[in-house]
Amino acid sequence: MLTAGEIAEQIRTGQVTSREVTEQLLDRIAEDTAVNAVVEVRREYALAAADQADAAVAAGAGGGASAIGPLHGVPMTVKDCFNVAGLHTTWGNPAFAEYVADRDATVVERLQRAGAIIVGKSNVHTMLADFGQTANEIYGRTNNPADLSRTAGGSSGGAAAGLAADLTYLEYGSDLVGSIRLPAAYCGVYGLKPTNGLVPQRGFQVPGTPYLPSELPNLSTIGPLARSAADLRTALRVTAGPDAPYAWALTPPRHRHLSDFRVGVVTDHPAAQVSSEVGDAMAEAIDRLARSGAKIVDGWPDEVDAGEQAEEFGRQVGLFFALHGGDPTELTVDELLATERRRMIARAKWQQYFDEVDVFLCPTSFTVAFPHGSTTIDNQPYDAQVFWIAHASLTGHPALNLPIGHTKTELPVGAQVIGPWHEDDTAITFAELLAG
Secondary structure, three states: OOOOOHHHHHHOOOOOOOHHHHHHHHHHHOOOOOOOOOOEHHHHHHHHHHHHHHHHHHHHHHHOOOOOOOOOOEEEEOOOOOOOOEEEOOOOOHHHOOOEOOOOOHHHHHHOOOOOOOEEEEOOHHHHHHOOOOEEOOOOEEEEEEEEEEEOOOOOOHHHHHHOOOOOOEEEEEEEOOOOHHHHHHOEEEEEOOOOOOOOOOOOOOOOOOOOOOOOOOOOOOEEEEOHHHHHHHHHOOOHOOOOOOOOOOOOOOOOOOOOOOOEOOOHHHHHHHHHHHHHHHHHHHHHHHHOOOOOEEEOOOOHHHHHHHHHHHHHHHHHHHOOOOOOOOOHHHHHHHHHHHHHHHHHHHHHHHOOEEEEEOOOOOOOEEEEOEEEEEOHHHHHHHHHHHHHHHHHOOOOOOEEEEEEOOOOEEEEEEEEOOHHHHHHHHHHHHHH
């Protein structure tokens, strides 16, 4: 399966037309009866946009990525929670089944400005409320393309499954409790939770809720899913930066050769003991890293208690929902300030660690994709899935899932790469180099 970047290059150089690519993609979506990843499409719009993209190439605009957008003519989907003018935004909730957006989310505007063709929407878990599975009463359940009896993860399960099943070339999702990284790991694709606040969230709201920028703690982040690390970089470059048109540029990576990286590594923890399948794949990835000449630093950052930080993240998620319309918190002002102080202390400790280490490598999840309906996984609690993604979510550091292999039964295994604050491309470049 080709990446978004490869398709864009073929369209620019005339090897294929956007019309051909888009029509074939729409046909694959229409023919899918098993995965159920893409739940709404706009075929006529997509084909008209593809014809316009081809006309631009034919007119001589295809001289390079600088002449036309880096995603010129590439068909893609976005998670159902993003507003796309003329399409439904349901959040998987029957109460919003008839809601149709009247304007595009900021990320949708920017993707289209870069040349992408938004052909439709991918499935979500009801109100994005599950990190381990994707199902709702409107569109049903999304299945893992590697094994239909297993989960695609949540709540961006449709996004990850769509990429893995060749039903889209690029995706955009959201991540509060691993909702980009966990599905990406279970489906064998790349998924980036950018530095918190890096990508504007206008148009990523529950229907009927106004967009109100807030300085209050906001753990929720939106970011791309893709079939390559390079596609993550492209998508981030065209969508990140302040909502207003201020100048912004992606910070260059610290290194461009794998041998130059200093890599922190942890492969297991009692709170979420990794399965042998995940452990074996992690060991192979670390062996590749060692052979490259990179410096490997074992263990958690100094003064970081991984278990305590994971528990703190759980408390912060509860506070997040209280601040965004959920059950009110009974915390006093002093207690609220104390929670924010703990979050900032955790961020400072990790950022100090990144003065001496470039990236941190660990599992994305302790397990591979598990059977639908599981309440315990590998004799561990369902919520153990949250442990490995909790630390970057708490501190706001960029983190991505990197596919690192498959089990004997061809289930994907993912590793998580955490990078320094606002140095997303350091994590992306490391993942790109390690993948080879």
